[in-house]
Amino acid sequence: MPQWESWWGEVDGGAQSLSPRLWKMSGLYPNNSPVRRVVALADLWPRLERLAESALEQVLRGQERPRGLALxxxxxxxxxxxxxWRHHYDFGRRTRESDLVGGSKAREVVVNALLPFVTACAMASGDVSHVAAVARLLSAYPPAPAHAVTRHMQRQLGLARGGATAAVQQGMLHVYGEYCRRGLCARCPLGSEQTRVVLPGRETFIDASAAIC
Structure with missing residues (x-):
């Protein structure tokens, strides 16, 4: 490990490594460790550009079958x-066997990184058709597995369990991060009016003014 630290300092620009005190590992699921994530990124890196380019085409071609395109x-x-690495989360530290990037994590990569990238490229080139295609895909995109924050927000907003799309989940995470977590209930855009939420095959209105942060 000390040798790696010295190599890191030789990177162009003299990059500085993070202080160990800044790493917060308590409560972290071992298979989500930073070391394992870096290993996964190293495997993906050589084909990331090709994957992004193919996604641009596939989003347009597959918009009539959003579930199949998502998969x-x-x-x-x-x-x-x-x-x-299927059996280790760090060097010399064993863990329960699992894929480096499983289905739920792959979904997060697509929703949080790939589709925003496709949208940004389309907007930069003025390609309205791609922007619209991504919007349609997200409106029907399956949600990621629920976790503490999304379950909390679903209760707060009165949304049925399992009824949210990936886009609705992203909205919930944004509201939670920008307002709920910071105690800014009075400034929340959902705090004083009914809000239209589009769910698969229907739309509903939530009375967020009745929610308690």
């Missing part, structure tokens, strides 16, 4: 991993 996009980012 195809996620499959491109799934990684089984080598035998060693």
């Amino acid at each position: 195809w996009l996620e499959q491109q980012y799934r990684l089984v991993g080598t035998t060693y």
Whole structure:
């Protein structure tokens, strides 16, 4: 490890490594460790550009079958991993066997990174058709597995369990991060009016003014 630290300092620009005190590892699921994530990124890196380029085409071609397109996009980012890293979360530290990038993590990559990238490229080139295609895809995109924050927000907003799309989830995470977590209930755009939420095959209105942060 000390040798790696010295190598890091030789990177162009003299990059500085983070102080160990800044790493917060308590409560972290071992298979989500930073070391394992870096290993996964190293495996994906050589094909990231090709994957992004193919996504531009696939989003347009597959917009009539959003579920199938979602599965195809996620499959491109799934990684089984080598035998060693399937059983370790750090060097010399074993863990329960799992893929380096499983289905739920691949979905997060697509929703949080790939589709915003496709949208940014389309906006930069003035390609309205791609922007519209991504919007349509997100409106029907399956949600990521629920976790503490999304479950909390669904209760707050009175949304039925399992009824949210990936886009609705992203909205909930944004509201939670910008307002709920910071105690800014009075400034929340959902705090004083009914809000239209589009769910698969229907739309609903939530009375967020009745929610308690």
